[in-house]
Amino acid sequence: MIALLKALFGVGAPQVSPRDAVQRMNQGAALVDVREAGEFAAGHVRGAYHIPLGDLRAGGPALLDAHLPAATTEILLICQSGMRSRLAQSGLVGKDARTYLNIAGGMSAWRAEGPPVSQQG
Template structure:
């Protein structure tokens, strides 16, 4: 079965967003309010992911988020893969991102 997918424009206001990129990618720039769990840590930290609502999953371009969505949906979550990931969010559509520290945010 194909995973549910959504464009960045289809993510509802206030939706839960899970970023599965690595720590350095997250620090460089991420969606404000997103939950950060690197893909490799997801099986150990899945308890942090909301179980009773849709979760929109992002990575850099879509490969890792696709894996995360498959794993989450196989384990009872309602996960949706965000088409194009952070590239689509920030680079293609200019949606805001924030960085850790004082550096200008960017998609690494």
């Protein structure tokens, strides 16, 4: 229970702002959006990989290996508010050599700060 609370509140988990995330993406970090399909289709960060939280929790780093470029060492995680991406982060940290960073405030913060958002269909 304590581990879940720590994950939900981001205790000790590294986070970055949307602006910092853009800089990191420009340097080769991959962005993984853990929201559900409908949320992703309604608006997402251009270039984001869509892997819903449930799928990511079931597949772990092996699922990331199947979707991301092989040389990816830094992964940014995003959801709507930052809670689900924190859960994803807590489930991935320590399972491989990658660095996992949560985007503070999720898509809500991303939209507020103004970086581009894409929509499908």
